Amino acid sequence: MHLLLVEDEQHAGEYLSKGLRENGFxxxxxxxxxxxxxxxxxxxxxxxxxxxxxxxLNGWxxxxxxRQSQHTPVLFLTARDRVEDRVRGLELGADDYLIKPYAFSELLARVRVLLRRGKQQELDVLTLGDLSVHLLRQRVERSGQRIDLTAKEYALLLLFLRRRxxxxxxxxxxxxxxxxxxxSDTNVVEVAVRRLRSKIDEPFGSQLLHTVRGFGYVMEQRD
Known part of the structure:
Protein backbone atom coordinates (compact mmCIF):
# COMPACT_ATOMS: atom_id res chain seq x y z
CA MET A 1 0.00 0.00 0.00
CA HIS A 2 1.28 3.45 -0.93
CA LEU A 3 0.77 6.20 1.67
CA LEU A 4 1.38 9.94 1.65
CA LEU A 5 2.46 11.22 5.07
CA VAL A 6 2.29 15.00 5.55
CA GLU A 7 3.96 16.05 8.82
CA ASP A 8 6.22 19.09 9.23
CA GLU A 9 7.65 18.09 12.62
CA GLN A 10 10.94 16.27 12.00
CA HIS A 11 10.87 13.80 14.88
CA ALA A 12 7.22 12.86 14.37
CA GLY A 13 7.72 12.44 10.62
CA GLU A 14 10.75 10.20 11.06
CA TYR A 15 8.96 8.11 13.69
CA LEU A 16 5.78 7.64 11.64
CA SER A 17 7.47 6.96 8.30
CA LYS A 18 9.82 4.41 9.89
CA GLY A 19 6.99 2.63 11.70
CA LEU A 20 4.74 2.50 8.63
CA ARG A 21 7.54 1.17 6.41
CA GLU A 22 8.32 -1.51 8.98
CA ASN A 23 4.70 -2.60 8.63
CA GLY A 24 4.97 -3.07 4.89
CA PHE A 25 3.81 0.31 3.56
CA LEU A 57 -0.87 25.44 3.50
CA ASN A 58 -2.87 23.88 6.32
CA GLY A 59 -4.68 20.56 6.27
CA TRP A 60 -8.10 22.19 5.99
CA ARG A 67 -12.08 16.71 -2.53
CA GLN A 68 -12.80 18.71 -5.68
CA SER A 69 -11.32 15.90 -7.76
CA GLN A 70 -10.67 12.76 -5.68
CA HIS A 71 -11.75 10.65 -2.73
CA THR A 72 -8.50 9.16 -1.44
CA PRO A 73 -9.04 8.24 2.26
CA VAL A 74 -7.59 10.91 4.59
CA LEU A 75 -6.67 10.55 8.26
CA PHE A 76 -6.28 13.95 9.96
CA LEU A 77 -3.68 14.46 12.71
CA THR A 78 -4.08 17.39 15.10
CA ALA A 79 -2.83 18.63 18.45
CA ARG A 80 -6.17 20.34 19.21
CA ASP A 81 -8.93 18.29 20.85
CA ARG A 82 -11.89 20.47 19.89
CA VAL A 83 -15.29 19.22 18.78
CA GLU A 84 -15.66 22.02 16.24
CA ASP A 85 -12.35 21.05 14.62
CA ARG A 86 -13.39 17.40 14.33
CA VAL A 87 -16.73 18.41 12.83
CA ARG A 88 -15.04 20.77 10.39
CA GLY A 89 -12.61 18.08 9.27
CA LEU A 90 -15.38 15.54 8.67
CA GLU A 91 -17.50 18.07 6.82
CA LEU A 92 -14.57 18.91 4.54
CA GLY A 93 -14.18 15.23 3.68
CA ALA A 94 -11.78 13.68 6.20
CA ASP A 95 -12.40 9.97 6.83
CA ASP A 96 -10.93 9.84 10.35
CA TYR A 97 -9.36 12.07 12.98
CA LEU A 98 -6.56 11.32 15.46
CA ILE A 99 -5.53 13.63 18.31
CA LYS A 100 -1.91 14.05 19.39
CA PRO A 101 -0.33 12.48 21.34
CA TYR A 102 -1.41 9.05 20.10
CA ALA A 103 -0.07 5.51 20.19
CA PHE A 104 1.46 4.36 16.91
CA SER A 105 -0.53 1.13 17.18
CA GLU A 106 -3.76 3.14 17.09
CA LEU A 107 -2.65 5.14 14.06
CA LEU A 108 -1.69 1.90 12.29
CA ALA A 109 -5.06 0.36 13.10
CA ARG A 110 -6.93 3.43 11.83
CA VAL A 111 -4.94 3.47 8.58
CA ARG A 112 -5.77 -0.19 8.00
CA VAL A 113 -9.46 0.48 8.62
CA LEU A 114 -9.38 3.30 6.06
CA LEU A 115 -7.75 1.00 3.53
CA ARG A 116 -10.39 -1.67 4.08
CA ARG A 117 -13.32 0.65 3.51
CA GLY A 118 -11.75 3.24 1.19
CA LYS A 119 -12.96 3.53 -2.36
CA GLN A 120 -9.41 3.27 -3.61
CA GLN A 121 -8.57 0.04 -1.76
CA GLU A 122 -6.95 -2.87 -3.55
CA LEU A 123 -8.23 -6.39 -3.67
CA ASP A 124 -7.52 -8.20 -0.41
CA VAL A 125 -5.29 -10.76 -2.16
CA LEU A 126 -2.51 -10.24 -4.70
CA THR A 127 -1.63 -13.35 -6.69
CA LEU A 128 0.85 -14.48 -9.31
CA GLY A 129 0.68 -18.14 -10.24
CA ASP A 130 0.62 -20.14 -7.02
CA LEU A 131 2.02 -17.21 -4.98
CA SER A 132 -0.48 -15.18 -2.97
CA VAL A 133 -0.25 -12.25 -0.54
CA HIS A 134 -3.18 -11.59 1.80
CA LEU A 135 -2.79 -7.85 2.34
CA LEU A 136 -4.88 -7.27 5.43
CA ARG A 137 -3.37 -10.25 7.27
CA GLN A 138 0.09 -9.64 5.75
CA ARG A 139 0.29 -13.37 5.04
CA VAL A 140 2.37 -14.77 2.16
CA GLU A 141 1.77 -18.25 0.74
CA ARG A 142 3.01 -20.30 -2.17
CA SER A 143 1.47 -23.63 -3.14
CA GLY A 144 -0.50 -23.42 0.10
CA GLN A 145 2.62 -23.12 2.26
CA ARG A 146 3.10 -20.10 4.49
CA ILE A 147 6.26 -18.04 3.90
CA ASP A 148 7.66 -15.83 6.66
CA LEU A 149 9.25 -12.60 5.46
CA THR A 150 10.94 -9.67 7.18
CA ALA A 151 9.29 -6.25 6.87
CA LYS A 152 11.68 -5.20 4.09
CA GLU A 153 11.25 -8.49 2.21
CA TYR A 154 7.49 -8.08 2.44
CA ALA A 155 7.63 -4.48 1.16
CA LEU A 156 9.91 -5.61 -1.66
CA LEU A 157 7.55 -8.42 -2.63
CA LEU A 158 4.55 -6.05 -2.68
CA LEU A 159 6.45 -3.65 -4.94
CA PHE A 160 7.22 -6.44 -7.41
CA LEU A 161 3.68 -7.83 -7.34
CA ARG A 162 2.00 -4.47 -7.82
CA ARG A 163 4.25 -3.80 -10.78
CA ARG A 164 4.40 -7.34 -12.13
CA SER A 184 26.46 1.92 -6.90
CA ASP A 185 28.79 0.72 -4.13
CA THR A 186 25.83 -0.52 -2.07
CA ASN A 187 24.56 -4.05 -2.65
CA VAL A 188 21.55 -3.80 -0.35
CA VAL A 189 19.11 -4.37 -3.22
CA GLU A 190 20.94 -7.42 -4.57
CA VAL A 191 21.16 -8.96 -1.09
CA ALA A 192 17.47 -8.38 -0.41
CA VAL A 193 16.43 -9.82 -3.78
CA ARG A 194 18.60 -12.88 -3.17
CA ARG A 195 17.01 -13.47 0.23
CA LEU A 196 13.51 -13.00 -1.15
CA ARG A 197 14.21 -15.52 -3.92
CA SER A 198 15.49 -18.02 -1.39
CA LYS A 199 12.08 -17.93 0.29
CA ILE A 200 9.54 -17.52 -2.52
CA ASP A 201 11.26 -19.28 -5.45
CA GLU A 202 13.97 -21.78 -4.56
CA PRO A 203 11.91 -24.15 -2.36
CA PHE A 204 9.23 -24.46 -5.05
CA GLY A 205 11.26 -25.34 -8.14
CA SER A 206 9.97 -22.54 -10.39
CA GLN A 207 11.06 -18.93 -10.62
CA LEU A 208 8.84 -15.86 -10.47
CA LEU A 209 11.47 -13.21 -9.68
CA HIS A 210 13.87 -12.74 -12.59
CA THR A 211 17.03 -10.72 -13.20
CA VAL A 212 17.16 -8.60 -16.35
CA ARG A 213 20.88 -8.05 -16.75
CA GLY A 214 21.89 -4.43 -17.03
CA PHE A 215 18.41 -3.18 -16.14
CA GLY A 216 17.11 -4.64 -12.87
CA TYR A 217 14.47 -7.18 -11.88
CA VAL A 218 11.01 -8.26 -12.97
CA MET A 219 8.37 -10.47 -11.36
CA GLU A 220 6.37 -12.51 -13.84
CA GLN A 221 5.31 -16.05 -14.60
CA ARG A 222 7.21 -17.52 -17.53
CA ASP A 223 6.64 -20.76 -19.42
Whole structure:
Protein backbone atom coordinates (compact mmCIF):
# COMPACT_ATOMS: atom_id res chain seq x y z
CA MET A 1 0.00 0.00 0.00
CA HIS A 2 1.28 3.45 -0.93
CA LEU A 3 0.77 6.20 1.67
CA LEU A 4 1.38 9.94 1.65
CA LEU A 5 2.46 11.22 5.07
CA VAL A 6 2.29 15.00 5.55
CA GLU A 7 3.96 16.05 8.82
CA ASP A 8 6.22 19.09 9.23
CA GLU A 9 7.65 18.09 12.62
CA GLN A 10 10.94 16.27 12.00
CA HIS A 11 10.87 13.80 14.88
CA ALA A 12 7.22 12.86 14.37
CA GLY A 13 7.72 12.44 10.62
CA GLU A 14 10.75 10.20 11.06
CA TYR A 15 8.96 8.11 13.69
CA LEU A 16 5.78 7.64 11.64
CA SER A 17 7.47 6.96 8.30
CA LYS A 18 9.82 4.41 9.89
CA GLY A 19 6.99 2.63 11.70
CA LEU A 20 4.74 2.50 8.63
CA ARG A 21 7.54 1.17 6.41
CA GLU A 22 8.32 -1.51 8.98
CA ASN A 23 4.70 -2.60 8.63
CA GLY A 24 4.97 -3.07 4.89
CA PHE A 25 3.81 0.31 3.56
CA UNK A 26 5.52 2.38 0.90
CA UNK A 27 5.61 5.91 2.36
CA UNK A 28 6.24 9.31 0.80
CA UNK A 29 6.89 11.79 3.62
CA UNK A 30 6.51 15.51 2.92
CA UNK A 31 6.76 18.49 5.29
CA UNK A 32 5.21 21.17 3.09
CA UNK A 33 1.48 21.53 2.55
CA UNK A 34 1.97 22.98 -0.93
CA UNK A 35 4.26 20.11 -1.93
CA UNK A 36 1.81 17.61 -0.44
CA UNK A 37 -1.13 19.04 -2.40
CA UNK A 38 0.81 18.86 -5.66
CA UNK A 39 1.97 15.30 -4.88
CA UNK A 40 -1.50 14.10 -3.94
CA UNK A 41 -2.98 15.56 -7.12
CA UNK A 42 -0.40 13.85 -9.34
CA UNK A 43 0.30 10.50 -7.63
CA UNK A 44 -2.30 7.84 -6.84
CA UNK A 45 -2.16 6.99 -3.12
CA UNK A 46 -4.10 4.40 -1.16
CA UNK A 47 -4.45 6.77 1.81
CA UNK A 48 -3.13 10.09 3.15
CA UNK A 49 -2.07 10.80 6.74
CA UNK A 50 -2.36 14.58 7.01
CA UNK A 51 -1.31 16.92 9.81
CA UNK A 52 -3.61 19.94 10.05
CA UNK A 53 -1.11 22.44 11.46
CA UNK A 54 1.24 22.93 8.52
CA UNK A 55 3.15 26.22 8.12
CA UNK A 56 2.44 27.06 4.46
CA LEU A 57 -0.87 25.44 3.50
CA ASN A 58 -2.87 23.88 6.32
CA GLY A 59 -4.68 20.56 6.27
CA TRP A 60 -8.10 22.19 5.99
CA UNK A 61 -7.21 23.83 2.70
CA UNK A 62 -5.45 20.75 1.35
CA UNK A 63 -8.43 18.46 1.82
CA UNK A 64 -10.83 21.12 0.53
CA UNK A 65 -8.91 21.23 -2.76
CA UNK A 66 -8.38 17.46 -2.92
CA ARG A 67 -12.08 16.71 -2.53
CA GLN A 68 -12.80 18.71 -5.68
CA SER A 69 -11.32 15.90 -7.76
CA GLN A 70 -10.67 12.76 -5.68
CA HIS A 71 -11.75 10.65 -2.73
CA THR A 72 -8.50 9.16 -1.44
CA PRO A 73 -9.04 8.24 2.26
CA VAL A 74 -7.59 10.91 4.59
CA LEU A 75 -6.67 10.55 8.26
CA PHE A 76 -6.28 13.95 9.96
CA LEU A 77 -3.68 14.46 12.71
CA THR A 78 -4.08 17.39 15.10
CA ALA A 79 -2.83 18.63 18.45
CA ARG A 80 -6.17 20.34 19.21
CA ASP A 81 -8.93 18.29 20.85
CA ARG A 82 -11.89 20.47 19.89
CA VAL A 83 -15.29 19.22 18.78
CA GLU A 84 -15.66 22.02 16.24
CA ASP A 85 -12.35 21.05 14.62
CA ARG A 86 -13.39 17.40 14.33
CA VAL A 87 -16.73 18.41 12.83
CA ARG A 88 -15.04 20.77 10.39
CA GLY A 89 -12.61 18.08 9.27
CA LEU A 90 -15.38 15.54 8.67
CA GLU A 91 -17.50 18.07 6.82
CA LEU A 92 -14.57 18.91 4.54
CA GLY A 93 -14.18 15.23 3.68
CA ALA A 94 -11.78 13.68 6.20
CA ASP A 95 -12.40 9.97 6.83
CA ASP A 96 -10.93 9.84 10.35
CA TYR A 97 -9.36 12.07 12.98
CA LEU A 98 -6.56 11.32 15.46
CA ILE A 99 -5.53 13.63 18.31
CA LYS A 100 -1.91 14.05 19.39
CA PRO A 101 -0.33 12.48 21.34
CA TYR A 102 -1.41 9.05 20.10
CA ALA A 103 -0.07 5.51 20.19
CA PHE A 104 1.46 4.36 16.91
CA SER A 105 -0.53 1.13 17.18
CA GLU A 106 -3.76 3.14 17.09
CA LEU A 107 -2.65 5.14 14.06
CA LEU A 108 -1.69 1.90 12.29
CA ALA A 109 -5.06 0.36 13.10
CA ARG A 110 -6.93 3.43 11.83
CA VAL A 111 -4.94 3.47 8.58
CA ARG A 112 -5.77 -0.19 8.00
CA VAL A 113 -9.46 0.48 8.62
CA LEU A 114 -9.38 3.30 6.06
CA LEU A 115 -7.75 1.00 3.53
CA ARG A 116 -10.39 -1.67 4.08
CA ARG A 117 -13.32 0.65 3.51
CA GLY A 118 -11.75 3.24 1.19
CA LYS A 119 -12.96 3.53 -2.36
CA GLN A 120 -9.41 3.27 -3.61
CA GLN A 121 -8.57 0.04 -1.76
CA GLU A 122 -6.95 -2.87 -3.55
CA LEU A 123 -8.23 -6.39 -3.67
CA ASP A 124 -7.52 -8.20 -0.41
CA VAL A 125 -5.29 -10.76 -2.16
CA LEU A 126 -2.51 -10.24 -4.70
CA THR A 127 -1.63 -13.35 -6.69
CA LEU A 128 0.85 -14.48 -9.31
CA GLY A 129 0.68 -18.14 -10.24
CA ASP A 130 0.62 -20.14 -7.02
CA LEU A 131 2.02 -17.21 -4.98
CA SER A 132 -0.48 -15.18 -2.97
CA VAL A 133 -0.25 -12.25 -0.54
CA HIS A 134 -3.18 -11.59 1.80
CA LEU A 135 -2.79 -7.85 2.34
CA LEU A 136 -4.88 -7.27 5.43
CA ARG A 137 -3.37 -10.25 7.27
CA GLN A 138 0.09 -9.64 5.75
CA ARG A 139 0.29 -13.37 5.04
CA VAL A 140 2.37 -14.77 2.16
CA GLU A 141 1.77 -18.25 0.74
CA ARG A 142 3.01 -20.30 -2.17
CA SER A 143 1.47 -23.63 -3.14
CA GLY A 144 -0.50 -23.42 0.10
CA GLN A 145 2.62 -23.12 2.26
CA ARG A 146 3.10 -20.10 4.49
CA ILE A 147 6.26 -18.04 3.90
CA ASP A 148 7.66 -15.83 6.66
CA LEU A 149 9.25 -12.60 5.46
CA THR A 150 10.94 -9.67 7.18
CA ALA A 151 9.29 -6.25 6.87
CA LYS A 152 11.68 -5.20 4.09
CA GLU A 153 11.25 -8.49 2.21
CA TYR A 154 7.49 -8.08 2.44
CA ALA A 155 7.63 -4.48 1.16
CA LEU A 156 9.91 -5.61 -1.66
CA LEU A 157 7.55 -8.42 -2.63
CA LEU A 158 4.55 -6.05 -2.68
CA LEU A 159 6.45 -3.65 -4.94
CA PHE A 160 7.22 -6.44 -7.41
CA LEU A 161 3.68 -7.83 -7.34
CA ARG A 162 2.00 -4.47 -7.82
CA ARG A 163 4.25 -3.80 -10.78
CA ARG A 164 4.40 -7.34 -12.13
CA UNK A 165 5.73 -7.63 -15.65
CA UNK A 166 7.57 -4.31 -15.31
CA UNK A 167 11.36 -4.22 -15.12
CA UNK A 168 12.29 -2.31 -11.97
CA UNK A 169 15.71 -0.69 -11.69
CA UNK A 170 17.84 -0.95 -8.57
CA UNK A 171 17.50 2.81 -8.15
CA UNK A 172 13.71 2.67 -8.12
CA UNK A 173 13.69 -0.27 -5.70
CA UNK A 174 16.07 1.49 -3.30
CA UNK A 175 13.94 4.64 -3.35
CA UNK A 176 10.63 2.85 -2.83
CA UNK A 177 11.62 0.24 -0.23
CA UNK A 178 14.51 1.87 1.63
CA UNK A 179 13.75 5.56 0.95
CA UNK A 180 17.37 6.07 -0.05
CA UNK A 181 19.30 7.33 -3.04
CA UNK A 182 20.95 4.42 -4.83
CA UNK A 183 24.70 4.14 -4.35
CA SER A 184 26.46 1.92 -6.90
CA ASP A 185 28.79 0.72 -4.13
CA THR A 186 25.83 -0.52 -2.07
CA ASN A 187 24.56 -4.05 -2.65
CA VAL A 188 21.55 -3.80 -0.35
CA VAL A 189 19.11 -4.37 -3.22
CA GLU A 190 20.94 -7.42 -4.57
CA VAL A 191 21.16 -8.96 -1.09
CA ALA A 192 17.47 -8.38 -0.41
CA VAL A 193 16.43 -9.82 -3.78
CA ARG A 194 18.60 -12.88 -3.17
CA ARG A 195 17.01 -13.47 0.23
CA LEU A 196 13.51 -13.00 -1.15
CA ARG A 197 14.21 -15.52 -3.92
CA SER A 198 15.49 -18.02 -1.39
CA LYS A 199 12.08 -17.93 0.29
CA ILE A 200 9.54 -17.52 -2.52
CA ASP A 201 11.26 -19.28 -5.45
CA GLU A 202 13.97 -21.78 -4.56
CA PRO A 203 11.91 -24.15 -2.36
CA PHE A 204 9.23 -24.46 -5.05
CA GLY A 205 11.26 -25.34 -8.14
CA SER A 206 9.97 -22.54 -10.39
CA GLN A 207 11.06 -18.93 -10.62
CA LEU A 208 8.84 -15.86 -10.47
CA LEU A 209 11.47 -13.21 -9.68
CA HIS A 210 13.87 -12.74 -12.59
CA THR A 211 17.03 -10.72 -13.20
CA VAL A 212 17.16 -8.60 -16.35
CA ARG A 213 20.88 -8.05 -16.75
CA GLY A 214 21.89 -4.43 -17.03
CA PHE A 215 18.41 -3.18 -16.14
CA GLY A 216 17.11 -4.64 -12.87
CA TYR A 217 14.47 -7.18 -11.88
CA VAL A 218 11.01 -8.26 -12.97
CA MET A 219 8.37 -10.47 -11.36
CA GLU A 220 6.37 -12.51 -13.84
CA GLN A 221 5.31 -16.05 -14.60
CA ARG A 222 7.21 -17.52 -17.53
CA ASP A 223 6.64 -20.76 -19.42
Missing amino acids: VVDWLKSGLDALHQAQNVEYDAIVLDIGLPD EIIKRL GEVLSRTLIAEQVWDMNFD
